[in-house]
Structures are given as C-alpha cells and as structure tokens.
Amino acid sequence: MMTLDEARSQLTTANHILAREGVLDAFGHVSMRHPSNPARYLLARSRSPELIESSDILEFTLDSQPVAPVTGFLYGERVIHGCIYQARPDVHAICHHHSRAMMPFCISGIPLRPVDHLGATMGAVIPFWDQRDEFGDTNMIVARSEEGQSLARTLGPHWVVLMRRHGATVVGISMEEMVFRSVFSCRNAELQREAHALGGVTELTPAEIEKAGAFNLEPRPIARAWEYWTMRLRQARAA
Amino acid sequence: MMTLDEARSQLTTANHILAREGVLDAFGHVSMRHPSNPARYLLARSRSPELIESSDILEFTLDSQPVAPVTGFLYGERVIHGCIYQARPDVHAICHHHSRAMMPFCISGIPLRPVDHLGATMGAVIPFWDQRDEFGDTNMIVARSEEGQSLARTLGPHWVVLMRRHGATVVGISMEEMVFRSVFSCRNAELQREAHALGGVTELTPAEIEKAGAFNLEPRPIARAWEYWTMRLRQARAA
Amino acid sequence: MMTLDEARSQLTTANHILAREGVLDAFGHVSMRHPSNPARYLLARSRSPELIESSDILEFTLDSQPVAPVTGFLYGERVIHGCIYQARPDVHAICHHHSRAMMPFCISGIPLRPVDHLGATMGAVIPFWDQRDEFGDTNMIVARSEEGQSLARTLGPHWVVLMRRHGATVVGISMEEMVFRSVFSCRNAELQREAHALGGVTELTPAEIEKAGAFNLEPRPIARAWEYWTMRLRQARAA
C-alpha cells in the first residue's frame, strides 16, 4: 500500500501532467482517495494545478471538511470530490476540469461519443448533467452537498460526466487510469469535433467500446502513457 | 494606495501576461488609471506589449496628451483609453486588442455571448461598434477624440465592446479584474465558435450571467488566476 | 550498406522526428527492415516514440517474433510491421500512428486526397481498411497475423492506408522517404480538412500526383526536410 507521502507525490504529479497535457488550466482540480483510509480524500488548497506542490495537499472527510484547521482558500467545488467518493466506493481518483476540448460539447449539448479505441476508455454511456434542471439559476458553481450529490447521481456507475455550460468530471479506479481517461477523453472530443466538421462520425459499436476500453486500461498501455507524460513533464520543467 | 512605481510594475506585468496568454501580439495596448490622480492614466510608449519595461510607461492626461515631453512614437489609438477614463469613473484598467479569438466575431458580426461561467464575467450585454456608421471610410484607427468618444458611448456601462473588423476593448474596475475578463472573454469566444461549429450554442440565462459573473470576480478566483499567470510568465522568461 | 548500429541510430532519430513533428504521441511505432538481412526488422520495445533510445531497439523475424529473448513489454501491434515487410519486399520503413491530423478522416470516412504537391507523395490511391469487415467486433488492436495480413492486403502496392476509427500506416522504400511521407500526409490531411470547411477542395489530377510525387521524393527535397527536422530536434533537446 502507498504511504501518505507517496500519495501526495503522485497527486502532485497528476496535477502537473493534466496541466501539461491541456486538461487543466488556471482552474480545475484533482483528488485521490486517501491510500489507507477510504473515508478521507486528498486535495490541494485552492491553487492552479500546475503550481501545486506536495505541501499544498490537504486531507478531507467525505463531507469535504478539512481534517485539520486550514488558513487560506479552499477549492469552492470540493463537494464534487466528496460526494462522488461517497457514492462510488470503487473510485480512487477524480478530476474536474473545463478543458477547451470538452467545453464545446458542454455548450452545444451534442453528445460526446467514443470515436476511437482510446476514447473507448470513457465507456459506452457518458451522462450529461445540467445544474439548472434541479437548482434553477445559480452561479453555476457546484458548492453545496445537494449539488454534488445530484452530480454523483447523474454520473451513476459511469466514468465521465459532462456538466452543461461548465465542464466535465472524470473518475477512475486508480490515479493512472483516471489520468489516462482524462487525457484521451479530451482527445476523443477533439477528434469527434473535427470529424463532425469534416462530414460526420461513425462511432464504435457497444462491443468494440467494451473490448477496446478494457484493453487500453491494462497495465501495458497505461504504463507506456504514464512514462511518456512524466518524461514530458520533466523536460518542460528542466527547460 | 499603490505608489506610482508599483503601478508601473503592475501595468508592465499585465502587458506581459496578456501577451503570454495570447490576447495581445505585436499590436494592442494596456493602460491603468493613475493610482493617486484620477485625471491621469498610465500607458507605455509605442511598443509591443511583450517587450514593455517599467521605464517605457508614460503619464497622460485624460485628453491623451503626454504630461511630460516625449521623444519617439506614441500609440496612435491612445484616445481609446482617455475617452473611456473620462466617461467611466469606475474604470481603472483598459486593454485594446485584436486577439485571434475575438476577431472572427468582429468580422462576421455574429454576436458574442457568455457561454460558460467564466465568460459570464463579460456581463450580459456586449455592444458592437462599427466606426463606419459615424465616420464613413477611415483608416480604421481610432485616433481622434470624436472616434474615442463614440466608442466610449457604445461601450456605455458595459465591460467589453467589439469593434467591427478591428478588435475589442475590455475594461475593469481593477487591473486584475480587467486581465481576468480579457483572458476569459477570449476563451469564451473560442468556445462559442467551436460549439457553434459542432451544432449550436446554449447561452447562460441572465440570472446565471449575473450570479456566475459576480462569483468569478471575487478575490479567490481572481487571485488564483493571477498567481497562475504570473508563474507561467516567470517560467517562460526564465527558460 | 548501413551497419546495424547506424540503422539503430537512424530509427531512433526517426522516432524522435515523428514525435516532434506531431505524427506520434504516447502511442504509435516506427520500424525499419534490417539493413543486411531482409528477413528481419528492427523495432523498439514498447515505449513512447519520443523516449526511445538506441538500446531499446530489438530485432524481429518477419513473423514478428523477437530474435533474442526479451524481458518487458513489446508493442502489441507489431504484426503490422512484419506482415507488410512480408508482403512488400520494396518497403524498408513503416510507421503506424494515430495522429490528430489523420484521425478525422479515419472517423468520418471522408476520403483523404492529395490536395497539394507535397501531399502527392501519398500516391493516387489511399486505401481504407475497416477491421470490422473481416473480424467483426474486436478490441481494435491489430495483434494477430490474420489481422496484419488483411491490412497488408488492403495496403496493396500503395503507400498510405487509413484504418477506420483507429489510425494510419505509412510505408516507404527508405526511412527518409517514409518520414517525409508521414509528415506531409498529415499536413495534407490538415489542409484538406480546412479547405473542406472553407468551401470545398480541388484535388490534383492523376498526372500531377504522379509528377509532383516523384519530384518531391528526389534527393534534394528529402535532404532539405531531413536536415530541417533533425535541426529542430537538436534545438528542442538542447533547450
């Protein structure tokens, strides 16, 4: 089992990878379930993902309360993480983002679909959540428990949920899986948008989604991509 | 209250951030109201924003006349700044730009609309100014007081004004707010364009625009983004 | 004739060029026929192309079995290489990729066509292979000999084959030729997509494709581009 220090380090790296690969920018956040206490999760204090250091990482209850007293700002939308960890014991890592790749789907309402073997890691169903349906006109920030629970209900047993005019939330059974899915779901979105403009899209069959998704979440592809992203990170930071 | 030296330094940083984040290129300019004399504003001599240093920053009356004698070129369009500071006592920072993100809206005349919670910081009304309406065929440069006043009238009490076939002008009650709005209005424009190509756009309701705009202009989001942009700047300059 | 060490070094450089120029990312792979034994080919162990070093390069039979015992992962799709080297004695270098440029054609099924003189190096016929036609629902990975042979049959005597919802495979009579074709076929794809969105595409005549393709595969253009790509690589790696 991972130590807490190793967990903090992995979560820091995941923040940096997802920023470097264009999933996160000034906003968005990444969490992981505590490695030894499933009733806790780890999340940084309010800071842009690219800038996060291990020392920024705090521990929260699943009610999204900090375990130790905190000075300074916390992410306003941390209930997204707490509510999903409560609803989904199988989930160990979560990313909420507003990536440029995904946003056109969030804004247009055109369904995001798996269009290649790597996009198949999103799964066959990608639910769409509109905060307005249940909560009317808000500031569009998922800040209250009811809002986080509503989002978690819409996510259900799936892996990616789009949030209307806001962004996306991606989950995984491990950090490496979640990072892989986050990067390749953004890439799938870009490809689907460009294929759509070119003349239409043929999506994968349900059986292809299942088989290709399972294949790409095996250790070999995930390890290859993780090595690639950490190396790019190291090069960018050394420059 | 900020000293004049601090103001010069902040204005220099804002020029660099807006260049680094793709709002400004060889052209465009950023100003701020003088920190202790509201009848003056600060603006660099004619130079590309990325290259500006504190020593390039000059002081102007609201008639856009330099307070001290100047050698070398001044920005030809500085009346944009002077006329808006005259008309809008609440405004303390202004950016005029021709960003690639915004230009397709300036050229097509398709209305720019807030399509996500960050774009809500533009406000519900984004006026559109066509220099030709009042001044006929010109060189399209806003160089005369009448032109600057016309633009300020079209801006009215709003925060972003598009200029047909030319660019955009963005204002804020502080430098940080104006920079935030400039970056995220460009991003909103990109997202709206891509959502439009994908299949249409659902815009925010008026109440969502008001609530989400207000939320994102609070100290926490603005501080998070400002830290991110200044860090990126430092890294780019250290490389 | 090239030594084995020189071949390993050239193959490593080709991996890096194709990563640097946006053809390859975390996935995709490049091979070359063994310089002195045409019944063998060289391919790296399973690793992202940008990270490959000469010591990662292994030797395979045309049945895609490693000649020496191996520890660690191999590329799951190496039969693509073996089956094409078997079917095409004239081919000495192969790249399989999922480039962003090519994927919209793989997903939409819109035919890729030579639209400029550099794209003419793809040749007049660009076959389209759908794994599902012969093999039904799979994990979309070309892992079995029958699948590799089917792809090689569809490629036939041509130079680029698109793989539905998956990617592309590009071949050449030399490494330099194959790299040139890979880069400029991606560029052709981008240009065709953008011209299509702008208002349509006029493609080259068959005679233009033949003449322009032949001209651009002569030593002078290939040498100029190879010098350019290796220099860019050196600069990127020195930074």
Add this chain to the structure above:
Amino acid sequence: MMTLDEARSQLTTANHILAREGVLDAFGHVSMRHPSNPARYLLARSRSPELIESSDILEFTLDSQPVAPVTGFLYGERVIHGCIYQARPDVHAICHHHSRAMMPFCISGIPLRPVDHLGATMGAVIPFWDQRDEFGDTNMIVARSEEGQSLARTLGPHWVVLMRRHGATVVGISMEEMVFRSVFSCRNAELQREAHALGGVTELTPAEIEKAGAFNLEPRPIARAWEYWTMRLRQARAA
C-alpha cells in the same frame, strides 16, 4: 545605402522571422534585391529558412543564374524571384511560401479578402494563378522561366498572388514591408477562415483597404512589429 553584408544579415533575419512566425517551414524561400545592383538578387542556397546563415546567401542574375560557381543544391523555384524582379522594378523583397494559413484558400479557390485593418496591407486585389491553365499537368514546381513569367504576369501590380494547390508569393518595396505583409496576410487568412465558419465575412470597403493599408505600412507600425519579431527570435534562439 545598405552594404552587401548588411543585406545578407537582414535577409537571414527575415528568413528566421518568417519561420518563427509560421509563414515558412521546411520549404519556402525569401529573397531581396541586391542593395547596390538592381540587376541582381540575393537568395540562400537550398536550405530550410530557419537554418539559413549569412554564409548561405548567394547572388543571382535576374535570369536566376548564380553569379559565382556553386557547389550543392539551389532552390528549384528561384525563377519566381528572378521573374518578379524583372517585371517589378519597385519590388525589393519576395517570399514564396506554403503556409498552413494560406493553403486552404489555394486549395478551395475561395477568394482571400482583406477582413481587418492589418490584412488591408495585401491591397484590394489578390490574384489567383493556376499553373495548369497555361502549362497543363506539371510537377507543380515553378522551375522554368515561362512559368515564372506567367506567375509575374498574374501578380501584375499587386502584392500577394495565390498559387492554386501550391502556395503564395508575397512582395514588398522593402524587406520590412514584405515581412509585415507576409505575416499579416497569413493572419488575415486565418481570421477569414474562422469568421467564414462562424457565419460569414464582411470585408473592408475599397476606401478602407486603401487607407488602412497605407497607414499600417508607415514607419511606426512596421518598426513596432519588426522589433517584436526580432525580440521573439532572440528569445527563441537563446532558450
């Protein structure tokens, strides 16, 4: 008057700027008229523009013959330069390129039009040349005098000529003017394409094109942009 050494240095810088700003890549070339002998022009030996050094620059007659014996390759299309210098005594600098920005217009045949004040520097008429009209099926390379003369005739008294399925050629009365026009005509092309996709384009009136074009080719805007591009170049090369 510029010395020959200064001319070589300026031409080298122009090559680097146009590569850095995305106008040139592995291919394309830039020339200038000899500073003291208008019957000669300067052009590099066959090499990618980003790599050119002063020592690569050679002298040619207006018949595109090297003045001194040469070893190694020359650009195959240098008649473009010679034929235009013959036909246009007012022209002192020329760039031939296949930029990604311009190519969609060359391929689709949709007319390129000035859509903003900076694009107005292209002038009101942008001719379109199709090598096939006069020469039938060729390798699409402008290698013979008749081809270069035909292109120069189509250019006529204008500043930018598009070449069907091939690229563009841009001319200027000085190097700085030509570089400015090359960069901003590419940018105009990008903006026109994106505005077109968004919902249509309103172009400038003839009088606006004339006035805005003249304004932007005055010393102040050209000097500002030139300082910006050379500074970016210095930073990129220092990194």
